[in-house]
Every structure is written in structure tokens, then in C-alpha cells.
Amino acid sequence: MKKKLGFYPGCSLEGTSREYSESVISLAKRFDIELEAVPDWNCCGASSAHNLNKILSLALPARILAQAEKAGIKEILVPCAACSNRLITTQHELFEEPELKKEVEETTGMSLSAPIRILNVIQFIQEYIVPELPNKKVNAFDKKVACYYGCLLVRPHDILQFDRLEDPQSMDEIMKTSGAEPIDWPFKTECCGAGLSLSRSDLIGKLSGKIVNEATERGAEAIIVACPMCHANLDMRRPVINKYMGKKLNIPVLYITQVIGMVCGLSPKDTGIKRHLVKVNIN
Amino acid sequence: MSYRPNNSLSEEVLEHTKVNSAGCYQCGKCSAGCPLAEEMDYTSSMVMRMLQTEDKAIEKELLKSQSIWLCSSCEMCISRCPMSIDIPKVMDYLRQKSVKEGLQNKTADKNIVAFHRSFLDMIQLTGRSYEPGMIMDYKLRSKDFFQDLTMAPKMFSRGKLPIFPESVKNRKNIQDIFKKSKKESI
């Protein structure tokens, strides 16, 4: 029987991170999983709304959750770490605080009856892909990799209860099953600069630069990510990084779904690796 | 029972975020791990200390600080805080309050705050964040036209910048949400 799962792509996956979306969708297809997008979804507010307006920062994700609920979605995949963080915390806060929930429901004009299960991409891979992986694997990703979790994948830990906060292991384990050798490195959860990408790109050079440089120095051949913001900063912002670091860092940045896709024989077109700014010289 | 003085910023923070700034004993573990601490005028543990003073002049200084805008909400601080103090939530509140009072830091207002405004304007317009549109809007606000100009062609050629914005069908719903939340938020 074909498995069916709700899907919230989020804005980045429709724009600057198209390849992430493409690789998630191709991978799901390869594993016979039907992804059903939330009808008429909107932006979750991501890294901006919470800075300026509390109710708005809850109302935008609440609308998405309500739209999903209306479509009968009980479990939803949210590949973008920032979006999944927003959706998970919003859902948690609303169901913890009935008064706040009421206020937000009045703002959106939609109600929420029960929490739905929100999966980040790692949880999705652990549950839906890894068990089937041995059957679909056609080659190994025989590389030393630096798994970069970023800030939001394992946080907030109290609500997420996923992996551990310091030196997380879940991505590393998945990479091992793909034949890669994850390196031990200290910057797995250091911030890349995230939402400051556009407004303070000078800082991205420093923050992301540290991360890319450390991965390179420790002998990684690729950095593996699971968040479009991390990817944008480590990949698209590479010229800024190289300028700040004063050297040319060539290490490619791959989405975890792209790597698994490659292992399962998906074409470069399916995984979208051609869209990266830092060229991927692997396979 | 609470014996706090009334109308302090820390009390306001407690009310709106349920975070008790008195819990902080300034161990500095948050500042030590904060990726942006070096850039900040007040590091996170100082921010908590400033709240604890309940001194009007210091509270104002805090709301005018650049730190609250530099915080990227990465949550490293809370994940290591021995007292589990939700500093990112406090930062959210301070940013909101600072804008409401018109105290936002002058430097940050030109870039970081401007970016958030452009971002939200874009969503208000279409329901989604359309990057080219947002970038244009931001550049008008920040008057920083040349930064990142060289990136655009590369992004277009890789299909990373869509030419037309995607939009939510029920745009009225989105606009209602913005209207209502502007009224109700602090």
C-alpha cells in the first residue's frame, strides 16, 4: 500500500532551495510515498514574524496547521528546519495555552481541534526511508562528510524530544547507512547566521566561514545539511565566506535528501545538485 | 505572591513570555556559547542582568541596544542554560517592545529591522515570501543597492530566483490576519 504523508514545502523550497524540494519529492517517489501538499499554504513567518509581532508569528503557522487539518492531514513532513521549528513551537504553545489559542484562532478565523504530528526531514528519513534503504540502495556515498545540524533541527529540545542537544548523532547515523563516513567535529549545531543572511551578510562570512573552514580542515569532503537557510548561507554565500576567510574553500554542501537520492540511483536532475553555487564534484 | 515593583520591564517580560529573569545568576554560559556575542553591545547574560536592575534608564538602554536585533534566535543559549531560561523568547519580546516604543537601534533599523519589515510586507502582499520582490523592497529600505548584486545572475541561471511570485489564493484571509494581529499585538 502506498504511504501518504502531508507536506509543507515552505517558501524557500519554492525559490532559492528548489533543489531541496526536488530531492525530497523524488526521494518520496522512489520510496512509494505520496506527499500531499497543504492546500493554499502560506509563509510561516520564519525568522521575521516573531521579531516584530507575537500574534502574527503564531497566526501564520496556525493558518497552515488549520489548512492541513481541513485537508485531513494527520502527519506532515516539513523539510525546512526553520518552518518545522515554527510549526512545532506554535502548535505546542497553542495547545498548552487555551487563551492564546483562542486569540490566534480569532485572528486566523480558523480553529484547530487536535495537534498533528510534525516531522522534520531527519525524523522522516529515520521512519520512512532508512528501513527500506537496503532494498533501494544501488551505490554507496563513499565520502567523509561533516553533518551540519544547524540551530533549529534539534531545538527546542523540550518540545521536540529528538536526538540530543550537544553533539547530535541522528544525521551521522543516517549517513553511515548511506556508506559515508561522518567526521567528529565541534560545530554541528553552531549557528550559520541564519536570518541575518541578507541584512548582515558581513556576519555570514564570519559565522558560516568558521563552519565551512572547520569541516574542510577536519578532512570532510562534503557538508551535509537539512535546512535551506543553512544551505543558502554555506553554499550561496560562499563568495562572502571565502572573502572573509581569505582562502578558497571548495567543499560542496549537500542536502541529506540529495545524498540518499544519489545512493538510491536518482539522477542529478532529480536531486537538483546542478543548482548549487559551489560545484558538486561527487559521482 | 509577588513582591516585585510594578511596571518594570522584567515584570512585563514575565507576564508576556512567562520567563522569570530573576532566575538568571549570570553564570555567562549563554554568552560563552552565543555565536553572536562578539558582535553584541550587551551579551545575553548582560541582557538578563539589565532586566534584573528594574531601572528605567537601563531598561531603555536595553531596548535601544543592537544586541536584541543581532540575536539570531538559534536557541543555543537556552539549550545550555542551567536554569532553562528561554532567552530567545525574551529577545522576541524586547524586539517587539523596542519597535512599539520607537526605540529600535539606529544601525539595526537600517538593515536588520528593515529586512524583517520587507519580509513581512511581502507576506502580507502575497501570503508567501517571494525572494526577488523582497530583496528589491529591502534594498529600497536599506539603500544598500550594490550588496549582493553579483549574485543575482548566478541564482537566476540555476533557477533559484523565480520570475513571478507565487501567491496564496485566499489573499483576503492573509490580509485579515495581518490587520487583526497588528491590532492585538503589543
Next chain:
Amino acid sequence: MARIGVFVCHCGENISATVDCENVSERAAKLPGVVYSTDYKYMCSDPGQSKIKEAIIEHKLTGVVVSACSPRMHEPTFRKACAEAGLNPYLCEMANIREQCSWVHEKSETTTNKAFDLVRMLVEKVKNNHPLESIKVPVNKTAVVVGGGVAGIQTSLDIANAGHKVILVEREPSIGGHMSQLSETFPTLDCSQCILTPRMVEVAQHPNITLYTYSELEHTDGFIGNFNVRIRRKARSINEKLCTGCGLCCTKCPAKKIESEFEQGLAYRTAIYVPFPQAVPNKPVIDRVNCRYFQTGKCKVCQKLCPTGAVDFEQKDEIIEVKAGAIVLATGFEVKNTDFFPEYGFGKYKDVINGLQFERLASASGPTQGEIRRPSDGKIPEKIVFVACAGSRDVAKGIPYCSKICCMYTAKHAMLYKHKVHEGTPYVFYMDIRAAGKNYDEFTRRAIEEDGAKYIRGRVANIYEKNGKLIVKGADTLMNGRPVEIDADMVVLATAAVSCEGSESLAQKLHVSYDSYKFFAEAHPKLKPVETNTAGIYLAGACQAPKDIPESVAAASGAAAKVICLFAGSELTREPIVAKVNRMPPPIFSTCMGCGMCKEVCPYQAIDKEEIKNRNGETIKTIAKINPGLCQGCGICVSFCKSKSIDLEGYSNKQVYEEVLALLNS
């Protein structure tokens, strides 16, 4: 006719701030049977007690109700006062209007009403009290001390020197505890072994002390003055009588790569081993889990080497039953040594060690003969970062308390390092320097001012390894939280002091209370610091809370003093709050049917069956018989008795019913 006196205490402002004490007193005066009522600021004070005594005599009182704090606090005080005025002490009762009223309610009329209700209930109860006489039980003048660290050693020597027998039970193969692992001690920097080992020897040679090492307390029952203690002597696989401690057996043992517990994993030991050269007793033990013979059935090298034939592979655990009048718990503490701090890399990086490991590195008898060399490659570190509060005062990690000893030993570590490696730089990350003790603050100042320890006020965020260095990321909170990064060669974490493994189950075996961190609880935090809630069981040292050596020793001598007091008389007076079977004469009229249900449920084995015989020696009735020496007055038998033939003295069914009815009939 009852003549009851009511005495309402203000407890300073503790009660009077929320309860209108005068009002309670005035209303109590009108209760039937009450002939005198008054209120006073401090009823427990000398003038307060005098008021009670005078009233007893003047008004010929037949019962007294003191409405004040919890009876756990002052019942003995007031009962004694009554006795001094010639009233049987068990005709005095306390109404708790502090813990159960004033402390938990706001000031209001309702609160005063509640206080009055509590008084009224006790007035009804006391009308049904009758005089009781305290019970005398014999005292067995032997003490069992559990744990042979410095506290256990001190307590044992003090009791033994007072002329009483002591049985010292130690879990490890040697006594000495953590103190024997320490290098030098603060604030005098005298060598730990030099001051401890003579006392260890004294214990072993003392005629009044029986030492059982490699042994554990398995079971206890009984009560103060009369405990029965079962000790398991684990099989040492060595006949201690034959062994001369020559050490030949350890030289050829093929299992060599076992991490030494004493050296905190920084050195190896063999499977047959003496934990450290100064061990008492200086006799080896075979670690059966790692012994080649016990694992594969072949080897026996040690047995062949032993010149006296002391190695005994067939030896079994031995169970010893002893009788004791008192038990002292001195089981000590542990330092956290797991990777409960993934951000600090303990367990992941070899050169991130804990404080106890540093003690071994700095100890002349340690794995490096006292040279400070880092575990990974034996290099002498140029920079060491000491991290205080690694886990302590950390609510998120579940340890909100201060471990108390770390500030001082960290200053000592920095000092010792500097004394041994002059060109080295010690950094200390701290939050507060807690150096409240004689010559303690002077000591930490010396570390900073004279020995150049660089103190940075801030907590370390994380530690990672890079190019053979440990990068320590901290902040200087005295400089606006400015980030500080140090490339250290070694990091010493002052990990939290926690209760010993197994302390919870030990506490349960002994019916001793413990706190949420599994440290044993004292009976009163200020006035009974070495007593437990179970009479006859005392606490010494860090099993109660983190303590340094002077404090542990002081507590140990305190516990010893309590034991010696207990052993001073040959008899012990006990509260007569015991169960009693209805034996209305003639015995045949007793309502007890002899079903024996009470005997089954009694947790103290205090009940037996008694056969009542006629003149011809024929059994005419069987009834339950309670040994008042063993009965603890728990009342379980009362609730199980189908024919309502058992009553608890001082808390009879009638008394309790009258008390409750007083409330219901208001």
C-alpha cells in the same frame, strides 16, 4: 470531671500574624471541660512553660492542650513541663496551629476559626487520655558503622576509644575512602595519606573494632538499642588468616589491563590486587569478573605463587549476624563521572578529566608519581583549564545544589599545578568563590595572588579538540560577558558531588529518610544534624550532603558522641505509644479471638500468640500478645483486628473518634 487547660502560643509572629490567638484562647475557655485558657508570645520559653506549670497546680488540671507548632518540634518540651508540675506527661497534647494553619493560610477569620477547630478537637481527645508510663528496654552496646572513609574511621575510633565495641563494614577491599585518593588537602596542603593512613592502621589494630572490608550491610531489623544486622562478607578468594600481604600473587597475574578504581581509570591493575599500597587490610582480593580462572577455568598462577597457600578459589560469601544498639551511616559520596555534559566532552576526550582524577595525577603515590602529565600522551600541560560548577547549581541537569567542596579543591588544584609546573598557566572558570571556612578565603586568594591562577568569572559553554589542544569556550561576565577562548592542554572538571550508588536501597533497608538527591536526611537541619528519623541510626560525613574533610570529621565525632550517650545507660526509655490487646479479666472475657492476623501484618515481629491455660494446664483460649519493647506503635494491627481488640495507647479508637466527632459536631 475533666479540668482541661488550653495554652495558645503566638510563636513570635509565626502564628499571630495570621491567627487571632487571643480570640482562640477566649473561645477555648468556653469549651465544656476547659477550666483555664491563655495565650502567650513564646509558650516554649521558660516563662511560657512556667505558665503551664503554674496553671496545672493552681487549677488542678487533668489535661493540657498546647496549641502551637508541630508536636515533632516541641511535644517533648511541653510533656516534660507537665511532668515537672506533677501531671502525667501523656495527658498533654498539642494542637498544631502553625504548620497546619498559620503557615499555610492567609490572615483571615476563617484561619482563626480553623485554629480554634484544631484546639477543640484536641480538647475532646485529651479528655479521653489516661496516664501512661514510659517503657524501659535494654541497650546492646555495640555499634555498627557502615562505610570506612574518613567519617567512618573517625566515628569508629571515637566510639571504640570510649570503650564500646564497633563493627566497621566497608564495601571496598580497603578502608580509606576518597580521602586516601587525595593528594594534598586544603587549606594547609598537608598530605592526605600522611594524616589518614595512621588512623587506618589504628582502626585495624584497635581491640574494640572488628573490621569487615569487602562487605555489605544486607538486612537490618529491630530498633534503637536492639538492632539485628546481617552483613554479607563477599568472597575475597583469599584466606585472610593465612595471607601475609607479601604481594607476590599480584606480580604474575596475566589479567593486567583492568582499569584501577583507586586510580580513577588512569592506571591498570591486575585481577588479583591490593587497591593501593597503603591499603588496610593489606590483603589482596580477586576480582572474579576479570579473573582468568573464574572466567575460563584455567590459570591459578597466583595460587601456585602464594607461599602460604592463602589463595582460595572455593571461598563463598559469608553471612554474619550481629546485634547492635546503634548504627552509624558513613557511606560518603561520589563525584559525577559520566558524560552528562556532552558539551564538555568528558569521556570523549582523554584530557578532559574530573577533580578526583586530578588528585591522582597530583598524588605522589599516583600513576605519574605526582608529576602533572596529561593522560593522552603523557605530556606536561602548559595550560590547564579548571571548570568549577561542572554540573552543580545546574537545575537543567537536575543538580540545583552547590557541591560545596569544589571551590576549595579547584583552588588547591591550580596551586598544586603551579607548584609542580612553574611555567604553566592555570585558568579557573568559576561563578562564585565559596570559601567560607577557617583560612579558606585566604587560601583561594593565595592561589590568585601568589600562585597566579587566572580566575575568570563565567561558565564554560563547550569544549572541543583541535590539533591536539582542547579549545575551551567561556565568557568573562565581569567584562560584559565577553567571549573567552583558551587553547588548553588539559581540562579538569569539578564535577558535582552526588550521593553514592546504592544509597537509596540502603536507606530503604534501614527506614531512613533521604532527599530527592538520595542524600540521607537528618532529623532536624539545625538541631539534630547527625540523627535520622529512625531512632538509633546516625549520620556521619558526606552521605548526608557534600562535606569537606573537617566537616565530615566533625559530623563523625558528633555521631559518635550520640552513640556514646546512648550507650551510657544500660536501659533505654521509650515512648509508651504501643499497641495493647484487650485483656479484660478474667482472660476468657478478652474479645481477642486469637486469629493471628495482627501477627501476620506486624512489620516489627512484635506480636506473638499466647495460650491461656486453666488450672489443669489445658488451653482455654489463645490471644495475641504484643511485646512492648518491639512495638513501634505504627497501628497496622489495630486496623487489621476484626474484633476491635487492639488499641494503640495514646491513640485509642475512642480518642480518635472523639477528636473527629468534635469537628463534625460543631
